[in-house]
Amino acid sequence: MQILVVGSVALDTVRTPFGEAREVLGGSATYFASSASYFAPVSVVAVVGEDFPLEELEFLKRRDVDLAGIDRRPGRTFRWRGEYGFDLNEARTLETQLNVFAEFHPRLPESYREHDVVFLGNIDPDLQREVLTQVRAPQLVAADTMNFWIQGKPESLRQTLKHVQILIINDAEARMLAQEPNLVRAAKTILRWGPRSLVIKRGEHGALSFADGGWFAAPALPLEQVYDPTGAGDAFAGGFLGFLASTRNFDEANLRRAVIMGSVMASFAVEAFSLDRLRHLSYSEIEDRYRQFKHLAHFEDL
Amino acid sequence: MQILVVGSVALDTVRTPFGEAREVLGGSATYFASSASYFAPVSVVAVVGEDFPLEELEFLKRRDVDLAGIDRRPGRTFRWRGEYGFDLNEARTLETQLNVFAEFHPRLPESYREHDVVFLGNIDPDLQREVLTQVRAPQLVAADTMNFWIQGKPESLRQTLKHVQILIINDAEARMLAQEPNLVRAAKTILRWGPRSLVIKRGEHGALSFADGGWFAAPALPLEQVYDPTGAGDAFAGGFLGFLASTRNFDEANLRRAVIMGSVMASFAVEAFSLDRLRHLSYSEIEDRYRQFKHLAHFEDL
Numbered sequence: 001m002q003i004l005v006v007g008s009v010a011l012d013t014v015r016t017p018f019g020e021a022r023e024v025l026g027g028s029a030t031y032f033a034s035s036a037s038y039f040a041p042v043s044v045v046a047v048v049g050e051d052f053p054l055e056e057l058e059f060l061k062r063r064d065v066d067l068a069g070i071d072r073r074p075g076r077t078f079r080w081r082g083e084y085g086f087d088l089n090e091a092r093t094l095e096t097q098l099n100v101f102a103e104f105h106p107r108l109p110e111s112y113r114e115h116d117v118v119f120l121g122n123i124d125p126d127l128q129r130e131v132l133t134q135v136r137a138p139q140l141v142a143a144d145t146m147n148f149w150i151q152g153k154p155e156s157l158r159q160t161l162k163h164v165q166i167l168i169i170n171d172a173e174a175r176m177l178a179q180e181p182n183l184v185r186a187a188k189t190i191l192r193w194g195p196r197s198l199v200i201k202r203g204e205h206g207a208l209s210f211a212d213g214g215w216f217a218a219p220a221l222p223l224e225q226v227y228d229p230t231g232a233g234d235a236f237a238g239g240f241l242g243f244l245a246s247t248r249n250f251d252e253a254n255l256r257r258a259v260i261m262g263s264v265m266a267s268f269a270v271e272a273f274s275l276d277r278l279r280h281l282s283y284s285e286i287e288d289r290y291r292q293f294k295h296l297a298h299f300e301d302l
Numbered sequence: 303m304q305i306l307v308v309g310s311v312a313l314d315t316v317r318t319p320f321g322e323a324r325e326v327l328g329g330s331a332t333y334f335a336s337s338a339s340y341f342a343p344v345s346v347v348a349v350v351g352e353d354f355p356l357e358e359l360e361f362l363k364r365r366d367v368d369l370a371g372i373d374r375r376p377g378r379t380f381r382w383r384g385e386y387g388f389d390l391n392e393a394r395t396l397e398t399q400l401n402v403f404a405e406f407h408p409r410l411p412e413s414y415r416e417h418d419v420v421f422l423g424n425i426d427p428d429l430q431r432e433v434l435t436q437v438r439a440p441q442l443v444a445a446d447t448m449n450f451w452i453q454g455k456p457e458s459l460r461q462t463l464k465h466v467q468i469l470i471i472n473d474a475e476a477r478m479l480a481q482e483p484n485l486v487r488a489a490k491t492i493l494r495w496g497p498r499s500l501v502i503k504r505g506e507h508g509a510l511s512f513a514d515g516g517w518f519a520a521p522a523l524p525l526e527q528v529y530d531p532t533g534a535g536d537a538f539a540g541g542f543l544g545f546l547a548s549t550r551n552f553d554e555a556n557l558r559r560a561v562i563m564g565s566v567m568a569s570f571a572v573e574a575f576s577l578d579r580l581r582h583l584s585y586s587e588i589e590d591r592y593r594q595f596k597h598l599a600h601f602e603d604l
Contacts, residue, residue, distance in 0.1 A: 017483075086483035181319075181388040183506075184526040204485075205507035208524060217521030217598050222510060224486040256601040290604055296519050297599050299558040302592055 001139070001245040002041050002114075005032045006106050006131045007121020007234070008078050009046040009057075009070060014273065015083040018227045024274035025056055026080060028121035028144070031231035034278040035238025035265040036119075037063035038286060040245035043112045045069035045131065049077035049100045059279050068109045075100045088229050089203050108134040117245045119237060122146050125153055125160040132163050140250060142166040142241055144233070150177050161194040168199045168237050183208070184215075199240065199259060201233050201266075209259050213252040218259045219297050221267045221289070228273045232266040235278060239265030264289045303441070303547040304343050304416075307334045308408050308433045309423020309536070310380050311348040311359075311372060316575065317385040320529045326576035327358055328382060330423035330446070333533035336580040337540025337567040338421075339365035340588060342547035345414045347371035347433065351379035351402045361581050370411045377402045390531050391505045410436040419547045421539060424448050427455055427462040434465050442552060444468040444543055446535070452479050463496040470501045470539050485510070501542065501561060503535050503568075511561050515554040520561045521599050523569045523591070530575045534568040537580060541567030566591045
């Protein structure tokens with residue numbers, strides 16, 4: 001199955017206790033595509049400015065990523081600058097320059113319109129629906145969002161959720177969206193609004209998924225070297241949806257495997273600055289890490 | 303195997319967003335014994351004041367808990383008053399009255415000295431060692447501690463750790479003890495100081511165990527009703543050690559089951575104020591919840 005992703009392609013400047021990276025590849029669509037492309041072909045819809053070094057995305061083309069939907073516009077590329085303290089769980093945003101992203105309206109190349117799996121990255125929920133109107137009959141629509149849209153465009157976001165089967169957000173976002181501090185009750189509320197499954201990312205604490213079939217808790221791999229958490233959530237979404245697209249199976253057991261595969265890809269993403277660790281993985285490295293998760297979480301019956 | 307626990311027996315006043323409980327049963331030894339006694343006989347060493355309603359511990363005697371080691375002294379019982387906000391992860395201590403606990407020196411009744419499993423609750427590390435000198439040949443020694451001792455008596459704590467096989471603390475304590483923000487590196491440091499296994503409690507995020515044999519991540523059960531997190535850590539330790547004592551098996555696979563059993567008992571503890579939910583559980587309720595954890599954490603190989 002072919003995956004369509006809409007999101008940001010950005011230049012990030014990131015400081016962590018372990019170093020600094022300036023004007024490096026970033027953005028939700030970039031991380032998502034880098035991760036998902038290990039599993040299935042990915043087509044990207046995004047916008048960049050004249051200053052964007054498109055040649056740096058060449059490595060993605062070798063993994064069957066279609067960049068025809070990246071619109072290059074007059075002006076500067078979207079930039080994000082942030083830093084992390086020692087706990088690495090939360091970024092402090094120091095600066096956001098929307099630049100060409102401010103006027104972004106996703107236009108899908110004709111060849112994208114038959115795609116089966118759609119990931120609506122964290123952008124204005126109005127734009128998320130603009131994408132959906134251009135896709136003919138997707139079999140699976142997943143989406144991300146953030147506090148900015150939850151607070152700023154709640155009605156539009158609720159409209160988008162009606163068309164989303166799987167919502168992938170973090171725990172603070174889930175609580176804010178449902179206006180409910182208890183995560184189980186928050187999940188139940190959100191599942192009444194459209195999604196049939198909710199995946200909650202919790203950083204170093206793993207991920208939870210909620211669906212009618214029950215709840216699933218995935219651990220995060222305890223890592224000795226975490227350099228840069230930027231993009232981990234999009235790498236997660238890429239592994240999750242890439243795996244689902246490659247296996248063409250959306251049943252509950254396979255959704256659980258997909259959550260683990262998302263966690264696998266997120267665990268790679270944080271091991272280096274930018275998306276460097278996602279450039280050249282082998283599939284056997286990915287399988288090995290899946291087995292590490294299996295060993296990590298395994299326990300016997302009584 | 304018989305378990306010996308030393309710790310506090312207290313009267314707690316707790317406020318959470320869901321209500322308030324005044325002067326109710328609390329203390330590390332109380333929660334531990336309430337939990338462990340579902341699995342193995344427990345002997346308690348603690349001190350209370352003249353005002354302590356010892357009859358309220360009668361329910362423990364019916365589950366083979368020996369209270370002969372609870373010393374009743376002139377003066378008032380140890381009291382703790384605290385509150386929790388909506389996130390329930392961290393207590394705000396409003397008042398601590400040590401009272402008779404300030405002069406506590408554990409004296410083991412003769413019948414306690416042959417016990418096989420020892421849990422050193424969160425007390426002065428000097429006192430933890432005083433207990434160990436009074437036990438003849440324990441097969442398993444586990445301990446808890448807290449920031450107050452980590453910062454206030456680091457040398458004494460390091461001495462105690464030499465005699466401890468399993469240290470059971472939370473993630474902030476592990477980081478503080480090892481002076482290392484990365485949890486994996488913190489665990490490796492602590493394992494060089496004596497314990498052969500480190501169990502890290504993470505509240506609603508579950509538990510991690512580190513040992514030479516590898517790492518294990520246990521989820522926490524997502525709960526719709528959490529009333530009072532007080533004592534969850536001691537209920538965890540009680541389920542963990544109670545299960546190990548009842549199965550007489552300390553191998554890695556059984557340690558993993560024990561971590562889950564600890565999580566099971568903690569999940570009950572938080573469902574009511576004080577230790578009310580730990581008063582009258584049936585073993586089939588405990589087994590059912592273990593199976594819920596199994597279902598929660600299960601995923602298939604690729």
